[in-house]
Amino acid sequence: MSDENQILIPDSFLDLHRDRSRSRLRTPLAEVRDRYEVCEDLSQQLVAQAQHIHFDLGVAEVEVLMRIEAGLSGPDSVLSPEEGVWVSRRLAELLHWY
Template sequence: MSDDYQIPIPPSFHALHADARGRLQLPLAAFRARYELCEDMAQMLVERSQALHHDLGLAEDIVLSRTQAGLGSAEAGFSAAEAWWVTTRLAELLGWPPPAVLPPA
């Protein structure tokens, strides 16, 4: 069977869902779906984050910390590690310093 998946998944995301030996802890299809969800969320949050920063005058670190807190809530559907990854990816897309909070263990 051919694997036609074309989207490169960064090692930083793979690390969120891998055990100590680097093996995925969930099925490949679910892993890919989680990556696409997280990447899409980061992309969708760019404009809103810029607006909060420019229109309301919120500091970049405040915007990122609030974003991570919101994504990490039970209702959001992201694990704490995924919330951290989305926030870090968002900072990268915006050209902002990464969040000061370390990734969850």
């Protein structure tokens, strides 16, 4: 089994790439896997930046997440708007900011 096939993609991310009935992927699985890796890596990398903005600059948790989501979902982003939302939610999960 190759390494890439061992990646467990959460349903919350798969749902971004499923059809309306949520029964089939609209996007090839290999591409979904690649997109997931980008989004997961980005959310992990944003932890320190979000903590800095919150603790050092005194910005509320919800405001930090809203700012990051806005930046990730903007027209110049390499992420889709849905992926930007997913990254910000994953970031909140990693930070335990529910």
